[in-house]
Amino acid sequence: MKPFPKFRLKRSVFAYPYVVFAIIFLVAPLVLVIFYSLTREIDNYSVNKSSVNSPEVIMDNLDFIGYEQDPVLSQVGTYYYDGETLTVINYRERHPETYRIFFENEKISLIEEYEGDTLIDADLKDVKFLNRLKGVYFTIDNFVKFFNTGDYMKVFLRSLYIAFMSTLFCLIIGFPTAYVLSKMKERTRNIVSVMFLLPMWINFLLRTYAWRTLIEKTGIINTVLESVGLPAQNLMYTQGAVILVMVYDFLPFMILPIYNTLIKIDRSVIEASYDLGANHYRTLFRVIFPLALPGISSGVTMTFVPAITAFAISKIMGGTQCATIGETIEREFSTDMWFGSAMSVIIMVLMLASMFLIAGGDNDGENIGGGLL
Amino acid sequence: MAESIIRLENISVALGGEQILKNLNLNINDKEFVTLLGPSGCGKTTTLRIIGGFQRQDSGNVFFANEIINDLPPYKRNVNTVFQKYALFPHLNVFGNIAYGLHMQKVPKEERKKRKQEIKKRVEEMLALVNLRGFENRDITSLSGGQQQRVAIARALINKPHVLLLDEPLGALDLKLRKEMQIELKNIQIKTGITFIYVTHDQEEALTMSDTVVVMKGGEIQQIGTPQDIYNEPKNAFVADFIGESNILPGVMLEDYRVEICGRLFECVDKGFDDNEKVGVVVRPEDIEIKPESEGFLTGVVKSCVFKGVHYEMTIEQINYPYTWLVHSTDAAEIGDTVGMCFYPNDIHVMKGEDIDYSYFSNVPEEDTEE
Numbered sequence: 207m208k209p210f211p212k213f214r215l216k217r218s219v220f221a222y223p224y225v226v227f228a229i230i231f232l233v234a235p236l237v238l239v240i241f242y243s244l245t246r247e248i249d250n251y252s253v254n255k256s257s258v259n260s261p262e263v264i265m266d267n268l269d270f271i272g273y274e275q276d277p278v279l280s281q282v283g284t285y286y287y288d289g290e291t292l293t294v295i296n297y298r299e300r301h302p303e304t305y306r307i308f309f310e311n312e313k314i315s316l317i318e319e320y321e322g323d324t325l326i327d328a329d330l331k332d333v334k335f336l337n338r339l340k341g342v343y344f345t346i347d348n349f350v351k352f353f354n355t356g357d358y359m360k361v362f363l364r365s366l367y368i369a370f371m372s373t374l375f376c377l378i379i380g381f382p383t384a385y386v387l388s389k390m391k392e393r394t395r396n397i398v399s400v401m402f403l404l405p406m407w408i409n410f411l412l413r414t415y416a417w418r419t420l421i422e423k424t425g426i427i428n429t430v431l432e433s434v435g436l437p438a439q440n441l442m443y444t445q446g447a448v449i450l451v452m453v454y455d456f457l458p459f460m461i462l463p464i465y466n467t468l469i470k471i472d473r474s475v476i477e478a479s480y481d482l483g484a485n486h487y488r489t490l491f492r493v494i495f496p497l498a499l500p501g502i503s504s505g506v507t508m509t510f511v512p513a514i515t516a517f518a519i520s521k522i523m524g525g526t527q528c529a530t531i532g533e534t535i536e537r538e539f540s541t542d543m544w545f546g547s548a549m550s551v552i553i554m555v556l557m558l559a560s561m562f563l564i565a566g567g568d569n570d571g572e573n574i575g576g577g578l579l
Numbered sequence: 580m581a582e583s584i585i586r587l588e589n590i591s592v593a594l595g596g597e598q599i600l601k602n603l604n605l606n607i608n609d610k611e612f613v614t615l616l617g618p619s620g621c622g623k624t625t626t627l628r629i630i631g632g633f634q635r636q637d638s639g640n641v642f643f644a645n646e647i648i649n650d651l652p653p654y655k656r657n658v659n660t661v662f663q664k665y666a667l668f669p670h671l672n673v674f675g676n677i678a679y680g681l682h683m684q685k686v687p688k689e690e691r692k693k694r695k696q697e698i699k700k701r702v703e704e705m706l707a708l709v710n711l712r713g714f715e716n717r718d719i720t721s722l723s724g725g726q727q728q729r730v731a732i733a734r735a736l737i738n739k740p741h742v743l744l745l746d747e748p749l750g751a752l753d754l755k756l757r758k759e760m761q762i763e764l765k766n767i768q769i770k771t772g773i774t775f776i777y778v779t780h781d782q783e784e785a786l787t788m789s790d791t792v793v794v795m796k797g798g799e800i801q802q803i804g805t806p807q808d809i810y811n812e813p814k815n816a817f818v819a820d821f822i823g824e825s826n827i828l829p830g831v832m833l834e835d836y837r838v839e840i841c842g843r844l845f846e847c848v849d850k851g852f853d854d855n856e857k858v859g860v861v862v863r864p865e866d867i868e869i870k871p872e873s874e875g876f877l878t879g880v881v882k883s884c885v886f887k888g889v890h891y892e893m894t895i896e897q898i899n900y901p902y903t904w905l906v907h908s909t910d911a912a913e914i915g916d917t918v919g920m921c922f923y924p925n926d927i928h929v930m931k932g933e934d935i936d937y938s939y940f941s942n943v944p945e946e947d948t949e950e
Contacts (some may be wrong), residue, residue, distance in 0.1 A: 326687040368879060474666035477633050480653040481660045482680035492679075 242547035243349070245342040263370075311553050340565065348548030358549070365530035368445060368520070369513035372452035376509045379453070380460035381502065384492070387461070387469035399465075402458055414522050417451045443525035451523050452513050459508040467501030468494070503564045508552070511557055515550075580841075583645065584609040585630055585742060585772050587594050590639035592625055592798075593702060597784060597881040599625045600798040603639070607776060607791075608740075612768050614785040616776045617795035618821065623778045626795075627744050630776065631660050644741075654683075659735040660744040662741040664751065665727045667719045673730055677702045680738040708767060725756045732767070743776045749784065768802075782822045786810060794818050816935045819928070821862040826904050827940040829932060830860040838929055843876065849929035859932025864927035865890070865907040870875040875919015881912045894942055895920065905942040 240335040317340060350356050353366070387395055405413055421441040422427050441447055471494065479489040517532035524530070539546030583606050590603040600622045608615050613622040628634035629778055632653035641646050648656060660679070667676050679836060681698045706712050709729035714722075715823040722730065728748060733742055745764075749757045765788045768775045779785055786806040787791050794801040794809060794817075802814040813819035816827050830840035835850035840860050852858060879895035882903065895918065897904060904920060912918050 471664060472664070473661045474664065475668060476629075477653070478660070478662055478668070479679070479735075480633075481631060481658075482734065483654045483683035484679075485652070485654050488683060490681075493670075494669060497668075499670075524684040 208579045229382055240551055242544050243551040244344055244346065244548075246339045246345050246347060246544050250345060251391050253306075282542050306449055312428065348545045351545060352549055352552060357398075361534050362553075364445075364528070364532045365514055365520075365532065368448055368452065368528070368530060369510055371449050371514045372456060373506055373510045374462040375453045376457050376507065380457055381464055381498075382503060383457075383502075384461045384498075385466035385490075387465050402461055403452075406458050411518055411522075413455060414451050414468065414519055417447075417454065418522060421447060424538070438447070442523070445524065445528050446521050447523040448528050448530075451519050452516065455519065456509040456513060458511070460505040463505040463508065464498055464501040467498045506564065509559055510560075512554060582609055583607065584643065584881045585776070586642040586645075587626070587629070588640045590626070590641070591638045592622075592629070592634065592636050594625075595778050598798060600629075600636070603798070605793065605803075607774060607801065609741075610774055610812050612775045612788055614779060614789040614792050614936045615795060616779060616782060616792055616821075617801075618780055619682075619796040622798040623717060623795050624746055625798075627660075627746055627776060627778050630742070631658055631744050632656050644842060645761060655738055657825070658742045659738055659740040660743060660916075661728075661731050661735045661746070661748045662747065663813045665731040667727060667730060667734070669920075672715070672719065673706075673711070673717045673722070674702055676719060676730055677705055677737055679734060679760060679805050683688075684738075698933055701737060703929045704732075705939060708736070708851040709733045709765075717745065723840065724751050725760065728752065728760065732764070733876045735765070736771065738775070742766075742776060743796060745775060745777045748777075757784070757898055759782065759795055764788060778851075786822070794821065796821075798822065813861060813930060815930055816859050816861075816932065816940060819859075819930070820940050824864050824905055824907075825935065826862045826902075827935070828862075828902055829861055829937055830855045831931065831936070832858045836924075836948045838927065839903055840927075842879065842910040845876075845927055846924040847927040847929055848924050849927070852929065852931075857932055859935045859937075860931045861928040861930065862904075862922055862926055864892070867904065867906045867908070867920050867922050869893075869906060869910055869912060870919040870921055871918045872917050877904075878917060878919050881914050881916045881918060884914055886911075924938070 333543060387398060387402075390398065418425070422428075423438065423440065423442060425442075427441070432438055476489060476493060476499070479493045480486075484492060514530075515532040515535075517530060517536045520528050520530040520533050531549065535546050535549045535553075585607040586604075587603055587605040589601050590605075591598070592600040603622070605626070610628065615626055617623050625634060629636050632648075632651060632655075636649070641649055642932065643651075643658070656687055668679065678701075681701060688692050700716065700740045702715065703712075704731045706714060709732055710730050711726060711733070714726070716732075719727065719730070728751075731748070733930060739930060743804050749760050752760060764775070764777075768788075770944075779786075784807075789806055789918050791803060792806055792809045793803050796817050802809055804812070809818060809822055813822060813825075819825045819827055828853065830838050832838050832852040832855070833844070834850075834854050835852075836847055838847045838849070838858065838860060869875075877897055877900075879897040882896050884893045887907075890909050891911045893906045893912060895904045895906055896902075898917070906920065
């Protein structure tokens, strides 16, 4: 046989594009969030005072405030600048209106004085005679804020509890379901597993709203209860409602990995257990359960992680009473990206820690085979 | 003699519309090494699973020491199994695997402390029995096939079962290891005095180890007997063909001790057939001697000659009669030579042969039959 041609691409060459893709696709957002969490933005303005003296500049800048649409206001009467405050006096038909622009500590505010009362405190970020100072600085303030503010910790502990309970119920329902499923004949198994997967084909928000119509105050359950003559139950906006819907939404993620490990268990290993004197109950706990552990641990992670970060379910089902950390992060992120990032980093670290704990719990896991989907 | 430990009575099983066992009757005596031998799909493993309790028969009874155990689940039967692929618990180490059976036994509370020591002692005993001393803390996956096999045997023996079922336990081992294990298994059986029921499709294994061989085919028992019986006195053509290699050809029993095969009259040692009854005749290839053309009873042309190590395997096409003989001889013959063949009355085994499909047992190589 001829030797291979000299110019052969090393197989590893083909890995580089993937590595680049992985960095961009997987690592970049993560790095950004961590970066945000450790920084805050500087957004200050300094006054370019030399330009303030010119009335044209002031006229131009008042445009921004939105006064250009106002025919009266756009006719500025007099203005003057004393080095500290810019006063604009607008003569309306009867009485003058005075606007003062203060330059204090490099910050600026516009105040409309109307018969002695301060009426407007306007945002002047885009005023042209201001020099905007924009940048970031590293700080741990974001983290300090989280741990110093009692409310955030309370919300976090509450979401931990909700996520824990949801995962627990998922496991309690999921393991027996997966076990029964794995014992079924192939045909029935396929039908039943489709029944479990079917809800996943509907958007989870819709499923959540469906539950809402079931259990809300005037919902189907209460209607039925009342028609029977029983008192209506207050089910909505409770932790129970949040947990219920979370269990419903995340159950397939618990069942599937467990089911996958269960069907891979060699039938003869189970028979060997019976053979050696273990009854069904003992075989379940001494052989089947330990062998399903990889599936259980990935099922738990796949349920717990989305459960702790979920915000839509708690928003819809829990209202303001059961705000979860995911909901808080979402809200904070839209106003204070840096603090929101810090909160998600804290949760990510806690997740990592708990996953290491789970992985440490079964050292033999790697020998049995992956339980992930 | 020995008393019956396991008895199968009219056992029938159908799986997926296919009849696996047909009215099977089998008696297994205590302290015996019994081998169920047959080609794949003959129902030998199913028989074992019925004894072990993993498979429910459709009809018939299973007796254990003369008591019906049809409804007894596997964990209540005093029978342990060595599974085909060992079926060791991957999440337990060697000690955990072997001790599993002991852990499953119910122990009164006051004895629990002592129990731990006892389990340790028993596991060490078992490891010594299977030559695996010092392997207690090894991972199952770090063991070789032969070592896993030994662990499986130790695990099955620790509960001191009355009967040990072995389902092709040596199938995955290489030839040398298999031979070693055969001897070792036999030794363990003698040492422990446990009844072994061994399932295999390897006739050599069956002959080496067993006290009794049960040859099965298509869910029916073909012959039960000692290895010698099975080899020397096969009851039918299937057994003759399956156990060792053989020349099977039609004959006519003219009277006691006289049989006509391939157009010639031979003396034999068999009797008790009707006069002129059609029979099947088995001649083992190693019993045929190659002689010069003039000295043989039969003459033939050598068609092929293959060196097999211990002997040469030849096919010799007989002159004057359409049969190709399979001959094992330490002397080689040239292809195309005409040689003589002879064999002695002792070497001729006569069996009932009305319904034998002789073409199935033909020694003619495949290409020739197709033409």
